[in-house]
Amino acid sequence: MSAIRALGPFPGDRAGGEAELAHTCLYYMALMRELEDRIERKLYRQGKIVGGVYVGRGQEAIPVGTALVAGEDDVLLPAHRDMAAFLIRGIPARRILAQYMGRVDGPTHGREGNMHMGDMKLKLVSIISALAATVPVAAGCALALRYQGKSGVAFSYFGDGATSRGDWHEGVNFASVQKLPVVFICNNNQYAYSTPLSAQMACANVADRGPAYNMPAEIVDGNDVFAVHEATVRAAAHARAGLGPYLLECKTFRMTGHSAHDAAHYVPTGMFDEWGKLDPITRCEARMLEKGWASADEFEPLRAAVRQEVDDAVAWAEKSPYPDPATLLDDVYERRE
């Protein structure tokens, strides 16, 4: 495991075998699952999380399979269920926990909560709450990459519901017209808060929106991390080659309410069971066994190591102080001496 944890923030730049990739995927999916379980099912209920909690349980293959393709030149604009993208890009679990707890050692030092964080040194752009607002921003990041003569690609993340916003359409159209290197990554988890897909859009698939922008659009099994990874490699190569943006619609399911306070009574009974059978972590393990990339006795030690990592991270975050109210007015503008 230690080799995997030392991967560093830009795994997309590393050449590695399929087995190594599989282990890496499994590790990050397991870490995201454990971290979010801890946040939603324990720390939130203990009143230790300051604000709302939105998790990506069941959707881990999407941020993992995509973000692992990103290299140092690429820029990521994750959405609110893409915890693993932050982990992969190099924000450690302990700092993410500090963020959720409103502590000073979170990436935003207590100014922001939950998934609202970024770090341009890591080419990681913070979301804002207004859905799809970062889609045109992704086009701008891609424009800058091309302008600067870099081979990087922008990875733009959003949910199915966000594609109803005008900003989404403006951003996608702009990227298409300009043939900008953007990979648009939709987690289609079939619900936007309580709104099912059928009340969100008149087409059956988010990918159906692609042709309107003359943009290739691919439907991917979003619960198969290898399929997501493969499709992302294809999409990124297309974008990098100067052929314009590429849309990946990753079909998945939100295995939870919209947020920690939503019991999701509006989801028809049975859907959780049905999709539970397609759990991306279980499927990854099964594939690893089938391919001989791992033996069954390796998984429990991995889970234990991940639990330990999260235990340590929680302990660290709980020791982090709250921000000093005297800093309230800092950083509205650049500090100048």
Added chain:
Amino acid sequence: MSTTYLEAIRQGLWEEMERDPNVFLLGEDIGVYGGAFKVTAGFFEHFGEKRVVDTPISEAAIIGASIGAGLMGLRPVAEMQFADFISCGFDQIVNFAAKCRYRWGASVPMVVRAPSGGGIHGGPYHSQNPEMWFVRTPGLKVVAPATAYDAKGLIKSAIRDNDPVIYFEHKGLYRRIKEDLPAGDYTVPIGQAKVVREGRDLSIITYGAMVWVALDAADTLAEEGASVEVVDLRTLLPLDRETVCASVKKTAKALLLHEDTRTGGMAGELAASISESVFEYLDAPILRVTAPDTPVPYSPPLEDAFLPNAQKVIEKARWLVRY
């Protein structure tokens, strides 16, 4: 039976829908789910999908469609899931709805409900008070009730109004305050402030959740022998300058209080109005208590420092009383 602020809004909406078949609701997750804050729980079951429309996540379409429906003679009430997201429909409000009557004589009866305000650890995008984006747009009406009575009376007036009304409802008040409401139909006129506590030594002029902060502060100050008057604006546009100025004329001292940030906030307009009309009655400088000019921070110690509270009001009020 005591009615909460949230229940008062529900009742107002419900009664207007019963009264006028042209009134209908639209917004995200308002139907089957009953709304993010459950303001419209039960409406879909009672009024049906024709009158309670679940929309895609499309604020510009929600507001634009409300304008269209309003132009055609319906009375739409649009819900923003959070006031913060009203920015996504901003152009429709400020450039289309607000200017229709003046430009081409068309009525746009439309209400946009905007759950606003901090103190719920919502961070920068679930806590804002964006009223001033609209208060400086002629053609709109902007209301911000502080009590259950006004919440119900103003939603009714807003629905019956033939001009577009932005209705700010403070999330922190939803379940926190209650009062007994009259049984029958009543409205609260748009454009009228109200003296909610009479006093002689100082006027605190405020609105929304800060009315309760002002009343708290006034209680403490009363124990110290200071008699504080509290004016609740209730409507921010058109502004009831007469009630404000009459109060200041009487007490000779004004403390302006709002939860919104400082620069370009309501207090600036109030201060200018007071000095234009009743300068010669003033015995002290006009002071402000507001949030500072920063986004709304998430972590509790930062948010506590950000939000105005009774203590901050008391300090400034004491200074004014002694002046």
